[in-house]
Amino acid sequence: MSDPSYSAVLGFGFLLGIRHALDADHLAAVSTVLAQRPSLRASSAVGLWWGVGHTLTLLIVGSVVLALGIHIPPQFELIAESGVGVLLIVLGGSLAVKLCRERWHMHRHQHDGDAHVHLHSHQRQDDHRHRHWLTDSVRPLCIGMAHGLAGSAALMLIILATTQELGPGLLSIAVFGVGSIAGMMAIGLTISLPLVCSLSFSRPLFLGLQGFAGAASVGVGVWMLVKLVFASTGE
Numbered sequence: 001m002s003d004p005s006y007s008a009v010l011g012f013g014f015l016l017g018i019r020h021a022l023d024a025d026h027l028a029a030v031s032t033v034l035a036q037r038p039s040l041r042a043s044s045a046v047g048l049w050w051g052v053g054h055t056l057t058l059l060i061v062g063s064v065v066l067a068l069g070i071h072i073p074p075q076f077e078l079i080a081e082s083g084v085g086v087l088l089i090v091l092g093g094s095l096a097v098k099l100c101r102e103r104w105h106m107h108r109h110q111h112d113g114d115a116h117v118h119l120h121s122h123q124r125q126d127d128h129r130h131r132h133w134l135t136d137s138v139r140p141l142c143i144g145m146a147h148g149l150a151g152s153a154a155l156m157l158i159i160l161a162t163t164q165e166l167g168p169g170l171l172s173i174a175v176f177g178v179g180s181i182a183g184m185m186a187i188g189l190t191i192s193l194p195l196v197c198s199l200s201f202s203r204p205l206f207l208g209l210q211g212f213a214g215a216a217s218v219g220v221g222v223w224m225l226v227k228l229v230f231a232s233t234g235e
Contacts, residue, residue, distance in 0.1 A: 006168065010172060017180035017182070020151070021183030021184040027187065028216050028217040030143070030187070031216065031217065035095060035213040036210075039196065042136050045136040045137060049137045049144065050143060051182075051184050055174065057145045057152065061148075061149070061156070062156060062170055066159075066164065066170070069164075074153075080153075081224060082224075085221045085224035086221065087221070088218065088224065089217070089218050092213070092214040092215065095213060095214035159172055
């Protein structure tokens with residue numbers, strides 16, 4: 001454990017975890033959660049729980065692979081990545097539907113006896129004052145677990161290239177996980193800043209950012225599925 005080369009591997013694993021949090025599918029998924037919780041405090045919780053879920057899945061898969069000496073088949077990674085693509089589409093689509101149903105509607109009123117109809121929005125005032133345990137913890141935890149499952153095959157190839165022992169292998173995964181938690185918490189704060197500011201100064205801009213988060217999630221999900229289709233067909 002005191003081997004300098006192993007310490008360097010752990011340090012690299014931590015930095016790799018931070019970089020891993022920047023993957024497009026991770027950013028897209030977490031953005032849909034943060035768009036519904038415009039709060040700097042909530043953003044830290046979302047990043048933390050995403051990282052916990054991500055690391056938990058990696059530790060479980062890593063334990064099985066290292067303890068039993070098995071290899072993850074390519075089909076497993078393909079199915080898991082496809083699941084993440086579908087998840088992104090669902091997250092983005094549900095945010096868009098919620099935005100349309102709860103934020104925007106046709107507003108009818110009269111001025112001097114003349115009826116007017118225009119697009120109107122109502123932003124709930126409790127969005128940034130009340131903590132929602134489902135959005136802040138359970139949802140990002142589950143999303144992180146899905147991402148961890150999808151990325152487990154690639155990570156295990158790196159781990160097995162450095163060690164095949166259970167203890168050092170799990171420690172490497174844990175350090176990687178700590179890096180991903182730190183990275184996602186920092187990213188969460190960065191994403192939340194424009195959301196919090198726009199909610200305070202320009203609700204139309206805030207709604208636009210919410211819509212962009214939903215569209216981006218759907219776009220990344222579709223892109224992942226298309227890429228996987230071409231990869232599976234060898235084109």
